[in-house]
Amino acid sequence: MKNxxxxxxxxxxxxxxxxxxxxxxxxxxSDNSDYTNLSNAFVALETFGVEGETILELTDSYDMNSEIxxxxxxxxxxxxxxxxxxxxxxxxxxxxxxxxxxAYIFSFYNxxxxxxQGKDKLTIxxxxxxxxxxxxxxxxxxxxxxxxxxxxxCIITGSGNSNVNDFGIYFFSYDxxxxxxxxxxxxxxxxxxxxxxxxxxxxxxxxxxxxxVKIKNNTxxxxxxxxxxxxxxxxxxxxxxxxxxxxxxFSVFSNDNTAAGIKLENxxxxxxxxxxxxxxxxxxxxxxxxxxxxxxxxxxxxxxxxCYNNMISHIAAKEVQGVGLYLADLINNRIxxxxxxxxxxxxxxxxxxxxxxxTCFGFNSNIGTILIKNNVFQNxxxxxxxxxxxxxGTAISFMxxxxxxxxxxxxxxxxxxxxxxxTAKNSDRYFTFDEWxxxxxxxxxxxxxxxxxxxxxxxxxxxxNSAGTFISQVKRDYFGNPRSYTTPDIGAHEAKDNSGINDxxxxxxxxxxxxxTIFINSENELxxxxxxxxxxxxxxxxxxxxxxxxxxxxxxxxxxGVYIISYSGIKGNTSSKILIH
Numbered sequence: 040m041k042n043x044x045x046x047x048x049x050x051x052x053x054x055x056x057x058x059x060x061x062x063x064x065x066x067x068x069s070d071n072s073d074y075t076n077l078s079n080a081f082v083a084l085e086t087f088g089v090e091g092e093t094i095l096e097l098t099d100s101y102d103m104n105s106e107i108x109x110x111x112x113x114x115x116x117x118x119x120x121x122x123x124x125x126x127x128x129x130x131x132x133x134x135x136x137x138x139x140x141x142a143y144i145f146s147f148y149n150x151x152x153x154x155x156q157g158k159d160k161l162t163i164x165x166x167x168x169x170x171x172x173x174x175x176x177x178x179x180x181x182x183x184x185x186x187x188x189x190x191x192x193c194i195i196t197g198s199g200n201s202n203v204n205d206f207g208i209y210f211f212s213y214d215x216x217x218x219x220x221x222x223x224x225x226x227x228x229x230x231x232x233x234x235x236x237x238x239x240x241x242x243x244x245x246x247x248x249x250x251x252v253k254i255k256n257n258t259x260x261x262x263x264x265x266x267x268x269x270x271x272x273x274x275x276x277x278x279x280x281x282x283x284x285x286x287x288x289f290s291v292f293s294n295d296n297t298a299a300g301i302k303l304e305n306x307x308x309x310x311x312x313x314x315x316x317x318x319x320x321x322x323x324x325x326x327x328x329x330x331x332x333x334x335x336x337x338x339x340x341x342x343x344x345x346c347y348n349n350m351i352s353h354i355a356a357k358e359v360q361g362v363g364l365y366l367a368d369l370i371n372n373r374i375x376x377x378x379x380x381x382x383x384x385x386x387x388x389x390x391x392x393x394x395x396x397x398t399c400f401g402f403n404s405n406i407g408t409i410l411i412k413n414n415v416f417q418n419x420x421x422x423x424x425x426x427x428x429x430x431x432g433t434a435i436s437f438m439x440x441x442x443x444x445x446x447x448x449x450x451x452x453x454x455x456x457x458x459x460x461x462t463a464k465n466s467d468r469y470f471t472f473d474e475w476x477x478x479x480x481x482x483x484x485x486x487x488x489x490x491x492x493x494x495x496x497x498x499x500x501x502x503x504n505s506a507g508t509f510i511s512q513v514k515r516d517y518f519g520n521p522r523s524y525t526t527p528d529i530g531a532h533e534a535k536d537n538s539g540i541n542d543x544x545x546x547x548x549x550x551x552x553x554x555x556t557i558f559i560n561s562e563n564e565l566x567x568x569x570x571x572x573x574x575x576x577x578x579x580x581x582x583x584x585x586x587x588x589x590x591x592x593x594x595x596x597x598x599x600g601v602y603i604i605s606y607s608g609i610k611g612n613t614s615s616k617i618l619i620h
Contacts, residue, residue: 060117062091066129068098069105076105077126081112088116089124097128097135097161109141113148114184123152128160138164143176149184150177157193157228165205165233167198173209174233179221180213186221190228197233201269201294207259210239210252223252231261231290234269241277251280260289260318267292272300272316281309289317297321299330300351307342309334313517313531314349317496321356329356331381334374335367347377348517348531350498354383354397361397362436363416372407375576376400377510380415380490380498380517380531383432398436398464402443410576411447413507415490415498415530418454435475436464446576448484449508451529462487484508490530503534511572511605511614524607550604550615555596557604557617559589567608571597 066072067080074080080095115124128135137144144163147153155161155175163174174195179186190208197205207230210223223239230236236259239252252275259272272288275281281303288300300316303309311332321327331351336342346364355361363381366374381399399416402409416434434452437443452462452472463470463478470478472487479485484506491501507527514522516533523537550559559569564587571580571593579602582591597619605614 060088060090061093062089062122064094064096066096066098068100069102070098070100072098072100076101076107077110078106078108081110084115084124085113088118089122090117091122093122093124095124095126097126097132099129099132101135103135103137103139106139109139109143109146110137111143111146111148112150112153115150115153118152120152123154125154125156127156128158132160134160134162136162136164138162138166140166140168142169142171143173145174146176146178147186147188148178149180149186151185151187153187154189154191155193156189156191159192159194159227159229161192162194162196164195165197167200167203167205169203171204171206172197173206175208176206177208177210177223178213179211186210186212186223188222189224189226191224192227193229195228195230195233195236199232199265199269201234203234205234205269206238207233207236208238209235212241212250221250224255225253225257226255227257229258231259231263231268232266235271235274236260236268236288238271238274239276239278241279250278251282252278253282254284254286255282256285258287260287260291262290266290269293270296270298271302272319274299274302274304275306275309276304278303278306279308281306281311283309283311283314285313287315287317288319289315291319293321293323293327293329295323297323297326297328297330298356299333300354302330302333302335303344304335306336306344309342309344311344311346312348315497315517316349316351316354318353319361320354324357327356329354329361330365331363333362333365333367334369336369336372342372344372345375345377345512347375347379347513348515349379350517350531351379352382352384352496352498356397360401362401363399365401366409367403369407369409372409374407374409375512376409376411376414377513378413378507378516378527378529378531380492381417382415382492382495382498383418384495397432398434399432400435402435402437408445409443409447410445412449412510412576413527413529415451416453417451417490417492433464433469434462438466442479444479447479448482449506449529451486451488451490451504451506453487453489486529498530499532500528500530500534503528504530505535509607510576511603511607550617552617552619555593557589557591557593559584559591559604559606561587561589561606563587565589565606565608567606570605570607572603572605 067074165172165174195207267290270293291298298319298321300319316331319329321329331354351363354363383397399418418432461469462472463475476482493499493501505526507529517531520533521537522533566585569584570578602617604617
């Protein structure tokens with residue numbers, strides 16, 4: 040049947056296009072257009088290929104009823120970084136809605152260098168009539184090529200039917216082949232009324248060595264009635280290189296499942312930063328759990344996860360537990376949690392509470408390295424039918440009988456209740472702030488004070504606390520403001536005006552090692568402190584320096600391996616990795 044359909048579509052393609060590959064701008068519509076529908080244009084791409092950048096432009100005369108099949112596209116001969124294909128809408132178009140009675144509105148099979156640029160005028164909507172539905176589905180089979188896809192500026196919605204698997208954007212890669220790659224970029228989209236807004240699943244054995252999923256600046260959720268997300272805002276499984284940045288995720292409400300703003304499962308080399316996560320709720324009466332961010336890695340693979348500058352608030356489950364940020368089953372992991380602001384509060388639009396005390400940061404087991412610095416953990420949340428004197432939640436919760444963290448300093452722990460003013464929960468044991476600090480190696484850098492958030496959802500602080508410790512890899516706050524290089528504020532918001540600081544992140548800063556000596560060559564004059572830092576964040580050596588060419592004779596021998604050279608001074612800060620051998 041498919042062969043007859045392709046023959047029919049082939050015969051309807053304008054004859055002047057038969058003899059050459061595509062290049063340039065092609066209009067899609069009913070009135071004097073190059074193609075009457077997208078189906079014909081996709082067949083032309085697969086048949087003739089491209090020889091230059093090719094733009095498919097939906098016009099105001101485009102009629103989605105002209106499509107006789109769902110929109111499926113495979114390999115495009117000739118496509119490359121310079122010969123990309125872009126599907127977009129013309130400037131005169133106000134709005135176009137693509138919605139068909141099909142499992143996938145768009146489906147891509149090993150499609151390379153293809154972009155959808157919706158310009159906030161293209162809506163892609165599933166109808167939810169199948170067991171599995173997706174507005175955009177991307178499938179990568181390494182035996183047939185690569186997948187290099189960008190989805191930008193689209194409005195993506197579903198049916199709102201929680202009884203089916205309704206995805207906004209769904210990506211699946213089959214068993215890996217290290218000679219192949221995929222690069223999926225999802226940015227500037229608005230996604231709501233689906234079970235999972237963005238879901239990317241990789242091979243269960245291992246991920247390709249050249250692979251990345253970048254999810255940036257998307258708005259996920261909708262406060263309208265029945266327009267919410269039903270389970271996960273972003274769910275990534277078995278991915279190798281992940282960036283989840285600057286997304287706004289809210290109104291994730293689940294009646295019969297765990298709810299999460301962001302869930303990462305067995306993902307290595309991930310960065311989760313500058314996201315806003317608000318109102319994540321599970322109403323499941325039996326096993327309902329809710330997480331702002333859930334990081335789970337039970338595979339025996341080395342992973343590196345950076346999680347910083349995130350704002351998380353209003354996380355709760357009806358019967359079990361709400362957790363702002365949770366780490367589960369970590370094996371061979373290195374986790375960096377810096378400058379996150381987490382606020383669990385009863386001041387919200389939803390009537391929810393938990394029988395098990397909620398916690399800002401939770402953790403069940405540790406076989407790895409966990410660094411926790413400059414975070415705000417504020418919990419006002421418990422049974423909201425009780426008074427502030429009786430309800431209780433904790434700032435942190437963990438299972439092990441010893442301190443499981445490699446470094447946990449310069450944090451704010453604050454709970455506003457009176458009778459149950461607990462900072463930490465360890466299995467069935469509760470700690471006050473003083474008891475926790477004693478347990479935590481007599482930490483004197485953390486605070487038990489109200490961080491002074493100006494609201495319960497935009498977690499800006501009303502005044503600077505200047506209680507953080509400098510972290511060279513995080514130079515700006517959630518809003519893009521420069522961090523202080525000496526006394527940064529704890530939390531996602533830097534309240535101080537550090538605009539006079541010259542950010543040296545783009546300065547040429549070369550370092551090399553020879554015979555127990557570190558050499559630094561900088562194109563800018565340096566006048567500050569240079570530190571040698573272990574990969575787990577411990578300062579091993581610190582020295583005041585000045586000039587452009589610096590020679591540092593180490594006073595002792597360090598084990599071979601990768602270290603960080605960090606510079607901080609009155610003109611800014613920067614860092615570089617160095618190999619000691």
